[in-house]
Amino acid sequence: MLSAVNTPADVPPATDSPQLIDARSPVPKYYQLREILLDLIERELTVDAPVPSERELAARYGLSRMTARQAIEHLVSEGKLYRVQGRGTFVARPKIDMPLRLTSFSEDMRARGMVPGARDLGRRSIDAPAAVARELGVEAGAPLYVVERLRTADGVPMALERSHLPARLVPGLLDQPLSDRSLYQLLAQEYGLLLDRGDQVIEAGIADRSDAELLALAPGSAVLRLQRRSWAGSVPVEYVVSTYRADRYQLRASLDIDPPGGTRT
Template sequence: MDNLYQFLKDRLAENDPSPLYQRLVTAIKEAIQQEVLSSETFLPSERNLAQNLGVSRKTVRHALETLREENVIGSHQGVGSYISRDISYTINNEAGFSEIVTRTGATPSTHWLSKQAIEAPEAIADELGVAAGTPILQFKRLRSIDGHPVSLEDSYINCPQIEDPEAVGDSLYSFFKEQGIVKGKHHSAISACMPDEELRQLLNCSEMTPLLLVRQKVDYPDSKQILEYSINYCLSDAYEFTFEH
């Protein structure tokens, strides 16, 4: 823990007008990014952090509460706080994977398996509400957090405005914003499934690892036309989905 304390002290000593608790939040996120702290590692107790960093327990408590609200850390009663590897998605959230992961202090990455223009297969065409054979785009990608695969996402886009699928970078939703493509409501269905051979290889999991299967449609604003239909396979120990009513 000496390395951690020194790392946090150095960050807190930097010239920054932000409130002290917020600087501690940022310092802990940087410690995760630079692997001074890793997933599932337990943090020192509130008292030990305060004593070793020379700050009040109130400051530490405020920082930990903020990190907990942002899902950067979790806690077990009687054990303490630990670095979470969970990604908390709020269904209908405007933010995409990359933005959400970055907020937690972790590093998102995308490995593209497919970026291509295709003719819509009948099953996908039905979901998008277009005729089979309609030109659409397919984006299939493996998502990772700090180098560890956590989900496989297969998206089908009905948007003639996108002429070149290769122009899309790591974040599809960031590309939408850059191109002025406005998303409407999200319609999601979540179920459980077990991984087939392809999923086991891509997600580096066993045949007994349960996955969350998330099927999602995103429509255009003020229209029943579907912009995106996606099929997502997520490691169940890496995701937490919440619903807002």
């Protein structure tokens, strides 16, 4: 618990037993306020609830408005809060753990109790660029189908998916409806291609203007870029490049430590 400084008597505390700012602590004041706000979000506030204004926070904790603004801006950049111009700052939805396993977006969202959706952005046939051909194990210039979709959860834009598939494996794919099923379901049901393994690379990125508009982000916002190859048995079927909103996703993994000598019991 942080030790106390004087709090203005006319400003109500945020909680029955509020944490206060320790002016003598080596921890920066804005970071102490950030921790206080995180605790408030965790214990008391619901999604979309307003947080106190910079003026209120400055008065309550004996800080400058610039310090209060810095704490709020950190939480906005971390996706914990969001701003609405002219209205204030509000609690954001908790981030979703990105699955580190082979699963469709639709299956993942349904497992979380959310309603998956997709907006078809375009489908086309292309000659395989050398880099994509290498990922799919086909000759450069081989015919590929590209399916581009905006994925949503409970109506909120979450990710852009650009899937590349060898045309010889999925004839007629460009004419197949995808509104009521995932691409993985379609591949299994229509083509007998059950995807059972894959590999994935995840990198940090910045949304360009086009992607930002589709994802309801400001241009230059942080995103997560995924490149994934998926196989059905020994056959490479899909190479997908996805752009996920970094303000809605986080990575989580279980880590084990090998015992001395490298033998696990």
